[in-house]
Amino acid sequence: MHKITVVIADDHPIVLFGVRELIKSDPRFEVVGEAGSSTELINVLHDKQPQILITDYNMPESSQYGDGLRLITYLTRNFPALRVLVLTMVSNSLILTRLYNLGVAGVIDKRTVNEELLRALEALSQNRIYKLAPANRNSVIDNGYQIDERMASLSTREVEILRLFVAGMSLRDIAINQNRSPKTISTQKIAAMRKLDVRSDQELISYCLEANLFQ
Known part of the structure; x- marks a missing residue:
């Protein structure tokens, strides 16, 4: 067989x-x-x-x-x-x-x-797709987040770091792309997450996807 x-x-x-x-x-x-x-x-x-x-x-x-x-x-x-x-x-x-x-x-x-x-x-x-049962959606935007206000609070560099991160780049690759140290990139990413009031990478990606940012 x-x-x-x-x-x-x-x-x-x-x-x-x-x-x-x-x-x-x-x-x-x-x-x-x-x-x-x-x-x-x-x-x-x-x-x-x-x-x-x-x-x-x-x-x-x-x-x-x-x-x-x-x-x-x-x-x-x-x-x-x-x-x-x-x-x-x-x-x-x-x-x-x-x-x-x-x-x-x-x-x-x-x-x-x-x-x-x-x-x-x-x-x-059998060439079929295997899908999980749909989970209850836990939106990071429906909880009163003010998208425009929070995005306006980000610096230009913070916005660019988030754009590259959500596109799939690692912090190391972003550092190379921006010609800065990984530590600096990490610090600015954390600062941006704090301004958006998200606590994890998963919430950050969800926030950007739900808000149609960087599309």
């Missing part, structure tokens, strides 16, 4: 082990490679050319290809035949929608991977 080849990418060895063991329980699939960073992942994909990739949404920030939306964009553009299954703790509906719009074949909540992984692989093996 011809097995469906799979590569796994996650920077936590225990997650790699758990996913690998789950896949082993289904004889139709075979793990042919593993990666702990996005740079390593790209090398493995070129070498093994698998049919399915199971990858964490959050990978080490220092990796050459970044993580999150930036990494997924790179994967779907450069490996169009690859069926990408994303593991994530992100529950924001806008980010999940963006992942599917980028062309991923499925998304799994890492907290339910034991229950969902084989179901997702079954869907992918």
